[in-house]
Amino acid sequence: MSAHSHEQAGTPGHPHPHGHGHTHDGIDWAAMIGDLRRDDAMSADADAEIARRLIGPIPADTEPTVLDIGAGAGGQSVAFARELLARGGGRLVIVDAVPELLEAAQQAVKVALDGDDRVRVQTVHADAAAEDFGAGIPAADLVWASRMVHHLPDQQAGAARLAGLLRPGGRLALAEGGLPVRCLPWELGIGAPGLQDRLLALRDAGFAQMRADITGAISMPYGWNVALSRAGLTEVTSFSVLTDHPAPPSQAVRDSVAAWLRGLSERIGDRIGEDDRATLRALLDPAADTYIGAREDIYILGVTTVFLGRR
Template sequence: MGSHSHGQADTHGHQHSHGHGHGHGHTHDGIDWATMIPDLQRDDAMSAAANAEIASRLIDAIHVGPEATVLDIGAGAGGQSVAFARELLAHGGGRLVIVDAVPELLEVARQAVKVALDGDDRVRVETVLADAAAADFGAGLPEADLVWASRSVHHLPDQQAGTARLAGLLRPGGWLALAEGGLAMRCLPWDLGVGTPGLQDRLLALRDAGFAQMRAEITGSTPMPYGWNVALSRAGLEQVTSFSVLTDHPAPPAPAVRESVIAWLSGLTERVGDRVSEADRATLTALLDAGADTYVGAREDIYILGATTVFLGRR
């Protein structure tokens, strides 16, 4: 979504964003995140190496010992929380606070971290149900050495105000890191042998148009006509920079990659809905028909390649 890749929405077509809403798993963007838990968990599995690299770079940046406090805002199914927990453990321990507006996601993330830590109590894990768009957001949260938000700020009505709110959670010297933008996930060859070549590009263009519409329909939606590094600087942070990590699963695909590509294509088909041309709709039907020889899941030339960009700044 956004840039969306969800953007990872987006590396994977929903991208991992979550957060921010009221009750029943619904957020300001009108997305029912609780129903997407299996997709989010699949995305986390595909992104595990990238998540580990992000955690390593960010935990190294804060280089504080076992007293380090990390806030994961809009944690989704907990893939990045798991990576932070493991990295904190490697640095002697710390405190991980998982924050989301959707109770079902909080529970799934907490469980994922619990499994990863396997009883090691050197990382203290807390969960907080909170809406990042609320005026009193942060009231119940500790000051942090690292605040992380992945593809969630772009779901907030005012992205700059949301960035500033997150920056306000930092203790002096702490870092805010936002995963926003990057490169949309690619997984299909250009010519599929069915329909007109270039299907993926047309679907991604429709998805981006849908993202713009989603932003326009958020109550109180405020444009942010500049990049995330500028947003961090305007939030008062210094040493603003960015880095990108790849999610790369080359062809021929492992079974989990096949499943992920099928889910990505079917999810994207749902998202673009009736905005897709009749010809492309016919192609999608052929690609998603498990009984047909055009089934995308049986191809040897599908893959996953995407990039996540992390923007960071220091208080």
């Protein structure tokens, strides 16, 4: 389940990365490819809806160029490729600073296209935090970044750099915010009720600490719609998409929830109380009757909000 570094919304999995190995946010993104792929599988329907809503308004007489900045393992890139194919073709440019992720995303798109060359796919190795970001990246009708900008030292400057990649009339779309993903019942029959709320509070505190620890971090004390307006964009708005895998869970949901809980317990470490730590050990033991992945009442429910504006 989503270990999005801020896990602001969406599905179980991990944050969509932007850096090389251990980046300025201290996260080793390349080690997360397996979890990112699991996340992509859970969010496939939401990703497809996002692709339809963002690519659909591009004028029909345009061969679109779409940039996916910080593409992770390629789940949204796959959705964009399929939507471009459905309208006859276009160009998809996958941008990331982690070579292993570029390769993973490119391979995922290659499998999805199954040899159809009407969608031209290009990869660019670049760090969105770099001052020269944009060199070698073509101007686009749509620039997409999912849960990436909030890892940059200067989030407002990052949004402005992304806006600068747009063609006149093009749109920048940022997946930032939404509602925290839910997957556990409030009372588990082991430990104190409300475990997930306590874990999410610790996760959010950890995100705040991650931001504070980034060298040169600059506060952005306003919402993403304001950030897009300050980046010079107009017609700023937002929409939200739902990810809903209700109980009883499929095996994929079971695996995803167990992976989320395991990853989250590792990341919060000693900040959790001893009672909750003991509960987590019991929930994460596949040989125990208390194993979280064996429950019939786990699920995945989350909301991803997309903020967008036009150049």
